[in-house]
Amino acid sequence: MRFNPGGLSAALKAFQEVYGVPENPLPFLLKAAEKALSELELPLRPLLGQVEGERVLGLRPAGSFLALFGQEGGEEGEGLLCFAMGEAHTEVHTGRPSLFLDQGGILAASGLEAPLARKLLDRVALYLENPVLLLA
Secondary structure (H helix, E strand, O other), X not given: OEOOOHHHHXXXXXXXXXXXXXXXXXXXXXXXXXXXXXXXXOOOOEEEEEEEOOEEEEEOOOOOOHHHHOOOOOOEOOXXXXXXXXXXXXXXXXXXXXXXXXXXXEEEEEOOOHHHHXXXXXXXXXXXXXXXXXXX
16 A cells, blocks of 8 residues: 655654654554554554564564664564565565555555455554654
């Protein structure tokens, strides 16, 4: 699914200017997924997706929203793996429910039934296009 990344880009730039954090969309993706999962009443929690060699991990987010910009490790958990893919991303096959954000404004989901994946993508796209809605 394609979405307009303008709102997300503006939020990333503002956070970098004010807090000095790297322009990392993963914290916004995690918060958007958390809100969407709650609204859709899905019993999944968003996890930081991380690839270590051949192994794919789902790490529980730790700390505040700002801490997510630099989080690299953490405790493994079960839930929706969230990946923010950069320009030089590799293909990731998890076999688990996953959400992928490409920096070009593309969202993808895998490991979920099609109607459910579509609803999740629609909600997450809404929050990434309008990050201020994540505050409500």
